[in-house]
Amino acid sequence: MKRILWTLFFTVALLALGTAVVAALNLRGEDALPAESQSLSQARTATPELVARGEYLARVGNCMACHTVQGGAPYAGGRGIDTPFGVIHTSNLTPDKATGIGNWSAAEFWRALHNGRSKDGRLLYPAFPYPNYTLVTREDSDAIFAYLQSLPAVAQANRPHALRFPYNTQAALAVWRAVFFAPGAPQAEPTQTxxxxxxxxxxxxxxxxxxxxxxxxxxxxxxxxxxxxxxxxxxxxxxxxxxxxxxxxxxxxxxxxxxxxxxxxxxxxxxxxxxxxxxxxxxxxxxxxxxxxxxxxxxxxALPQQAPVATAGAKPSAATLQRGAKVYEQHCAQCHGDQGEGKPGAFPALAGNRAVMLQDPTNLVRVVLQGGYLPATAGNPRPHGMPPFQQTLSDEDVAAVTTFVRNSWGNQAPGVGTIEVYRARERRGM
Structure with missing residues (x-):
């Protein structure tokens, strides 16, 4: 009986100690929020210059991409972010007091970026990339906050996440953060410019x-x-x-x-x-x-370079290359050239193209299936695009043509199998 009691005692003590350690690690580097009156007195005046700087910084962070649903109000949230653990819905960043951040202070917004903690104290999921945003300075955080507060308020309730157990619990998130996250700060390299x-x-x-x-x-x-x-x-x-x-x-x-x-x-x-x-x-x-x-x-x-990894794969069969060459001639050569030379300013060359020869062929398969589209930019306002072939080519054809372009005109890379094409279709519901 004594042994059972001692075992129970030590188990409870270890659980209590573990909980205390996790709680402490989740509070590391986190300062107490100032009192409301102090926070208001310390708030920076939202000058037009500060708002403009915040808009620019929000562009740098590409914040609107996640916090806006297609066709919805900018920054009103609601976009579902698929993760291996379920779906996370982004929050409303407009200054609506009921559903957005209209009642937030600049200090609370800074804590969300720097510590990954919401206004009400909840731990945030790292789909919101605070493991990176923790490096943002307080000055830049205040500028972004000023910009968001200048937006039209949109009353749009935040959608609950759809995560599987136990990932939908604050306890599991606290353990994750204790192991994998620590607040940081930008560190300038004194030997660099x-x-x-x-x-x-x-x-x-x-x-x-x-x-x-x-x-x-x-x-x-x-x-x-x-x-x-x-x-x-x-x-x-x-x-x-x-x-x-x-x-x-x-x-x-x-x-x-x-x-x-x-x-x-x-x-x-x-x-x-x-x-x-x-x-x-x-x-x-x-x-x-x-x-x-x-x-x-x-x-x-200036990033330190990793050494290339030698990879070896089975040499594609002559039948596969012959089939791939036929598909290429019928569907690809008109734009990319008989020798994969492409057309400068219009269609990329495939010969010597490192994106074609990546060890992981996922991107090449996806482009063949879904098409490839360059972004419309001020410097390239009307880019050419590649049509999708997911309804035209079979898995065998896609595997053959991608294998062909990865092993022609001096290119050399492992062949692509039909299972890789099937997976690319399956994961996108094609």
């Missing part, structure tokens, strides 16, 4: 580039040690290529002007954007100042 440090601040903070270009573990967390090494975007099923590898999307060997062009227009001499990155350029980076885009380019070019 001010331009480099500005680029690092934009890329790692508001730009939250690592949220996509870093692999995630089974619980949806990223690792600083693997930052920028590329990863499959959960549920969306697009591969965000490594930004620190020349064979994927690294730009160390690019001219800075070419990196700027890619971020501002979506096209550059050595590459173009499609998929989720096309939306980022369309909604965000094309609007950045020349100085800020230049700073981002400088930082991205």
């Amino acid at each position: 001010a331009e480099y440090n500005r680029g690092a601040y934009l890329v790692n903070g508001l730009g939250h580039c690592t949220a996509c270009h870093t692999p995630r573990n089974a619980l949806g967390a990223t690792s600083d040690a693997k930052a920028f090494t590329g990863g499959l975007i959960p549920v969306q099923n697009w591969y965000a290529p490594a930004l620190n590898a020349a064979h994927e999307a690294g730009v160390k060997e690019w001219r800075t002007d070419d990196v700027v062009a890619l971020l501002k227009t979506g096209v550059a001499p050595k590459g173009s954007v499609t998929g989720p990155m096309a939306e980022v350029v369309f909604r965000s980076t094309q609007y950045l100042s020349d100085a800020d885009v230049q700073a981002m380019a400088v930082y991205l070019r």
Whole structure:
């Protein structure tokens, strides 16, 4: 009996200790909110200049993309974000007092960005990328808040999340945060230029580039040690290529002007954007100042490079290549050329195109199925697009033609199987 009681005692004590540790870790780096009167006295005057700066910074963070449903009022929330754990619905950021952030203070908004905690004290889910936004300065947070408070108030109730148990509990989220999140602050590299440090601040903070270009573990967390090494975007099923590898999307060997062009227009001499990155350029980076885009380019070019990984795959069969060549001749050569040379300014070359030869062929398969569309930007207002072939080509045809372009004109990459095409269709309900 004594043994049972002692076991029970130690179990309860360990649970209490664990709860206390988790609670303490969730409060690390979090200052107490000022009293309401003090908060009001410390509030910055929302000058037109501050509001304009906040609008610009909201563009940098691409906030409207998530907090606006298609055809809905800007920043009124309600968009469902699919995750491996269920659906998270974005919140209303307009200054409506009942359903938005009209009753929030600048300090509470800063706490949401910096600590991932809502006005009422609830822990926020990291689909709102506060693991990156924690690096945003208080001054920039106040500017964004001033801009959001200047918007028309929209009375639109926030939709509840649709997450599976136990991911829908604050207890599970608290454990996740205790393990994977700690508040941070921008740290300037003293040996680097001010331009480099500005680029690092934009890329790692508001730009939250690592949220996509870093692999995630089974619980949806990223690792600083693997930052920028590329990863499959959960549920969306697009591969965000490594930004620190020349064979994927690294730009160390690019001219800075070419990196700027890619971020501002979506096209550059050595590459173009499609998929989720096309939306980022369309909604965000094309609007950045020349100085800020230049700073981002400088930082991205300076990323330490990972060594290329040697990969080997079974050589595609002659029958597969022959079938792929026939499909290419019928549907692709008119735009991309008989030798995959493309047409400058119109259709990208496939010969030597590293996006075609990624180890993970997901993006290439998705483009063939869904089509490829560059963003319409001020520097490229009427881009050419590629039509979808999901209703025209069978899985076998798509596998064959993608295998063909990955192994022709000097290209060399593993072949694509029908199972990879099937998965691409299945995950998008095609």
